[in-house]
Amino acid sequence: MIPIIKPWLGEEEAAAAREAILSGWVAQGPRVGRFEEAVAQRVGATAGLAVTSCTTGLHLALIGAGVGPGDEVVAPSLSFIATANAAGYVGANVVFADVCAVTQNVTAETIASALTPATKAVIVVHQVGMPADMDAIGAVCDAAGVTVIEDAACAIGSRYKGQEIGSHSPFVVYSFHPRKVITTGEGGMVMIRDAAVAGRLRILRQHAMDVSDVARHDSETFIFERYPEQGYNYRMTDIQAAIGMVQLGKLSAVVARRRELAERYTSALSRLSALQLPVDPAYGQTNYQSYCIKLTDGGRPRRDGILQGMKTRQIGCKRGIMSAHLEGAYAGHPQGHTGALPETERWTDSSFVLPMYHLMTDAEHAEVVTAVKALL
Numbered sequence: 001m002i003p004i005i006k007p008w009l010g011e012e013e014a015a016a017a018r019e020a021i022l023s024g025w026v027a028q029g030p031r032v033g034r035f036e037e038a039v040a041q042r043v044g045a046t047a048g049l050a051v052t053s054c055t056t057g058l059h060l061a062l063i064g065a066g067v068g069p070g071d072e073v074v075a076p077s078l079s080f081i082a083t084a085n086a087a088g089y090v091g092a093n094v095v096f097a098d099v100c101a102v103t104q105n106v107t108a109e110t111i112a113s114a115l116t117p118a119t120k121a122v123i124v125v126h127q128v129g130m131p132a133d134m135d136a137i138g139a140v141c142d143a144a145g146v147t148v149i150e151d152a153a154c155a156i157g158s159r160y161k162g163q164e165i166g167s168h169s170p171f172v173v174y175s176f177h178p179r180k181v182i183t184t185g186e187g188g189m190v191m192i193r194d195a196a197v198a199g200r201l202r203i204l205r206q207h208a209m210d211v212s213d214v215a216r217h218d219s220e221t222f223i224f225e226r227y228p229e230q231g232y233n234y235r236m237t238d239i240q241a242a243i244g245m246v247q248l249g250k251l252s253a254v255v256a257r258r259r260e261l262a263e264r265y266t267s268a269l270s271r272l273s274a275l276q277l278p279v280d281p282a283y284g285q286t287n288y289q290s291y292c293i294k295l296t297d298g299g300r301p302r303r304d305g306i307l308q309g310m311k312t313r314q315i316g317c318k319r320g321i322m323s324a325h326l327e328g329a330y331a332g333h334p335q336g337h338t339g340a341l342p343e344t345e346r347w348t349d350s351s352f353v354l355p356m357y358h359l360m361t362d363a364e365h366a367e368v369v370t371a372v373k374a375l376l
């Protein structure tokens with residue numbers, strides 16, 4: 001069996017988790033603070049806020065952007081469904097923008113056509129790690145007075161104009177789920193530009209308690225905490241942060257290896273005219289969180305045939321990215337099942353993802369290539 005992904009975890013992560021456990025401080029504590037600083041420094045962001053997942057991070061980012069009931073949030077339907085769901089958590093209405101036929105990402109043009117006077121924020125997804133064109137998108141959003149939030153769940157280590165994704169917008173949110181590039185089991189982090197907003201979200205993460213556990217623990221005098229508003233429990237544990245520190249140290253190696261494996265897929269498959277293979281855009285580099293291929297014709301029946309064929313060969317091939325507007329959760333949405341998002345639906349119907357992981361062997365890689373060629 002060749003899995004779709006296998007996190008690169010080992011003795012170092014186990015030792016770091018053990019050290020955290022034996023320290024006695026297992027909930028959010030000093031290791032979380034150090035992990036936040038290390039990620040922020042690595043990606044060139046002002047501050048990092050560790051959370052339980054990218055999904056809860058998107059929720060806090062939307063609150064930080066001042067999005068509330070009745071506001072509109074523009075986002076791609078072509079994304080993991082958490083992107084669209086986050087808008088609902090703050091009572092906002094999601095408006096779906098179509099995506100580019102080459103990058104899978106929303107563009108300045110598709111966003112512009114989805115903006116209305118009610119738009120308060122835009123969530124830009126760097127789909128499967130492929131960087132979106134942030135300067136062009138930022139210009140459209142700035143002109144409209146709309147806040148940009150980057151759903152960078154898959155994009156830690158990807159680059160835009162030479163710089164890692166993480167500092168191009170007021171909010172950038174990563175995921176550390178095992179399906180992503182580096183992992184803490186579950187977990188996420190919000191990179192936040194504005195210090196005052198970061199301070200407020202730090203408090204909301206912890207039940208809106210105005211004094212942290214660490215501050216109370218370190219104080220000489222007894223402190224009574226207060227709860228000035230309704231908050232959440234979105235805290236990462238120190239065990240996760242300890243694992244995350246080790247994983248962060250591996251990030252450059254993971255991205256380099258994924259790009260090497262991707263290049264090999266591309267050179268082995270590029271002569272097959274039935275396949276549209278992923279490529280770096282002119283302005284950046286993907287981390288290849290997934291190697292996602294689109295069929296140039298044949299649509300869903302042909303794609304599903306490939307998925308079944310790969311399953312029969314015990315190769316962990318997955319469909320490409322879902323469309324939220326085609327799911328039951330968005331059945332009553334004005335854009336639900338309307339066919340108004342043609343490129344989005346083409347990607348969902350016609351794409352699939354090949355297995356790729358740090359310790360993938362040459363033999364496994366070759367087996368996948370042989371299977372794809374045979375099935376076509």
Ligand SMILES: *Cc1c(COP(=O)(O)O)cnc(C)c1O
Pocket residue numbers: 052053054055056079080082083125151153154174175176177187188
């Ligand atoms: C995986 C993913 C999420 C959800 O991340 P969690 O950390 O599991 O909440 C959100 N958006 C995108 C684009 C994703 O790929």
